[in-house]
Amino acid sequence: MSKTATAVSVALLTAFAAASAHAQDSANSAELRADSAALAYRNAVVPAPPGWKGPTFKLAHDYPTQDPGTCPKTECTWLDLKVDFTLPLSGPAPTWGSPWSDYIQRVLDYVKKGQDEALRNEIGWKTTIGNDNRWFHVPWMAYDPTRGREYVHGMTNERTATLSDFGEDVEIDRGISKLLLANGQESNKFFETWAFGVYNRWGAYSIGRTIGRNGVPVTGNYGGVAAPAGLPFPEGTVVAKLLFTTATPADVSYLKDSPAWQTDRHEQKGDMFLCNRKVQEVRLIQLDVAVVDSRSPTRWVFGTFAWNGNKQGKTAWDKLEPVGLQWGSDPWTFPAVAQSGSIPAHESVLNKGIGTPQHFGCNERLAGPVDNKLSSCLSCHGGGFAPPVGFAATKTTTPPIFGFNGQCEVNSVDNAQYFSNNQFPMAYTGGQYPDLLSMDTSLQLQVAFEQYGQFKQYGQPVGCKASK
Template identity: 30%
Template sequence: MRVCVKALTLIWMLLGILAIAPRPAHAACDVPENSTLDKAASILFNCSSTMDLTSLPPGEKEFVANFSFPKTLPPVETPWRGIAFRVEPERYLRTLLAYGLKDNVPIDWRVEKGSQSWCHAPWFQDIRERIHGMTRERGSRLFELSEHQRSRAENWAIGFYNGVGCYGLGQVWADPARPKTKGFVFPPNTFAIKLLFTTAPISRVPYLTGSKTWNAAIGEHGSVKEMRLLQVDVAVKDPAAGALTGWIFGTFMYDAYAPGDDIWSKLVPVGLMWGNDPELTAKKYQEDGGAVQESWVNPAVAARFFPLPRHHLGLFGRLNGPVDNFNSACLACHARALDWGRGVPSEGPLFDEMNVLLPFAINPSDEEALRNYFRNREPTEPFVADTQSLDYSLQLAGGIFRFRGWVDMNFSAQAAETRDVPPYKFKEEKSGNAGAAPSKILPPTQDRSYVGPSPFSRGD
């Protein structure tokens, strides 16, 4: 009898261990020791995710990234062309959304099923959760989403590019060990769509009732949490946008109280943006009654958020989504997409200087900083002089940033051959105050300590 009890106890202990033990990442992500730069870079480039996952919920499957970039520029539908976005911003915005939903809703955004029609941006394998491939976004503070929100919410997101955008990514990443960013711009009609999910509960954010839910492996050791769709962003490189930025950005939010028969019809336009209104300073807004001229913000949505502590969606009435930093705006944030041509240590003077040069948002009372932050930059103009612009793509910039850091730590002797742009020289290095460069060369694995948080995000 005692033997049976002991056996049962051991079985239950084993089952408990198995229940919490993370599922191993796909073997295709394993980099053998002593791998060459080319082999290691190829393995990690094609890896979907290395993050932990305790177990897959019933009916779910693991995320599979699609990096099948077309070799030639594909034809693409452009239903937004011909709509005067300044005159009919809501119609233009809804047309963009319909285009992004058409191919992807029927396959529940599993774009690996769609060949080269849609794709993901590479080099996020270390920070993509393993069920839907989402990465962490800016969290929502108390009362940012609703007057009932009394705890902070996590927000995670995933973006998708159309075939034209995939072609552009393929031009950069034709060689996984030697990305080409010099002079990069996306072709016209590049389109991107991004889904943002939140952990905010319905009890605190009632307008999320009935929204689309996804399981996401974002908890401790990759445990699974349920998240709800809150925000959808769209962006298109439309020649009609002119010389301001070359891009038009738009945002939707889910609203349970909106008319419609399904989740997607309850996405309410938040606004459309084609310029940054760089002259809309605190004085002009607060004292002179100035208002945005290069955005359209849905007045009904703006009124909903005005009584909350955030006051605005974007600074002084500019466009941003409910998840985003209210001292910034969509286009200004994305204009920060650039290639430093090098990795940046995760802490120390260089990291601090980087965050000064490339801020998430600005002090609204600093007019000089405001005008610089909200400057209308052409696609080839970098936010920081002497760096390489990456044409408003934070996803491309984030992947390049992570790749550069990995190379500098693991293959420093070959770093020069991996870039076609010069490495940025920080002032601290010029003055000799940067400290010694890291000398430890780690094996080409998924060590996350080689580089700090990517500056190419929505920011805190």
């Protein structure tokens, strides 16, 4: 371990120890004695008001307790498709078309099975299909009053620049973004993103063994490394995430006919988003998928679809066009290496003939319409690490997944780390975070660990405070 890494590590441990002392001090607070199970498994930050007649979100947390075993090839059909995730670096970069387009289509066919064809608000996302408990949610995501789950569809907002934040600490990331308009120009307005994610039963088998019925995260030992007890996610795991924007077809014409869902989201005042929430409409713009495929160098394959209202099709599902697939962060491509030694990205394949304007991610890596274009799916998700159980996260104790100075701009240590590949249970590249637990790319589990830590240490969530 390098000298700096050791120094940082000691600093981190000291931070955790200091935080622990603080936790002792506040151990008597009433909030802290609240039942962690109730907080972990509650449906929403605020329940639906009396008289609410719209859809109401219900957390699916009946995680399987039996190992679902190997996913049959008839079910996980993409695993049966011949694809090469280790293309020779000296050869050509992959281009869109078969088998990549077949791979993502097979995953989509699995995801949409039994769901409403028009993806109507009234129906929402079905977690049970027939007698099958098909989809499950991650606990602890209804704790933070600002970003946590709302009661209509269980959507969360990753980070929002709020009124009180302006002028102090403006941070632009996934929670709020500019969009590409139909003419390819960036909007001058900001839009919020609200989203929800679901795991299939292979993923849920891991979640159920990682967060106890009492709401407390459980760790074990994986090959000598401390790690969440239910990880890694087994092959067969499928995760889907539906992302909705506050933009309307009047703002962005290709959002035409996009399913409009109600969500209890932040009120808006001009271009600013306030702490207060009220039920308003948002529109489907992006659908993310992630699957475990042991042939991938990271064990994961991420893919995304973008809404295109101008596309012909009978169902809403037909109007979701694939943007691309990604199975690694391309550590041989700028800015992970200098421009002079950079090769074209080999671990992302992009659908450049897609019918809507796309910015994609950093240097031809994959990112979707509402994602940060200086990032990519797996470089952000590769930073899925959380502090030891019971500790809240701070900006300096976890990798800067939402951005840092010079991101995607210069070849630097930060960029080399951010655009590197790691596999569970490896530590984050670079060695500065030896005490963190690997979440095997799950940023929802990261939220769960961090929210539990916040609860345990401070007895109350961090919420946004409205300025007068």
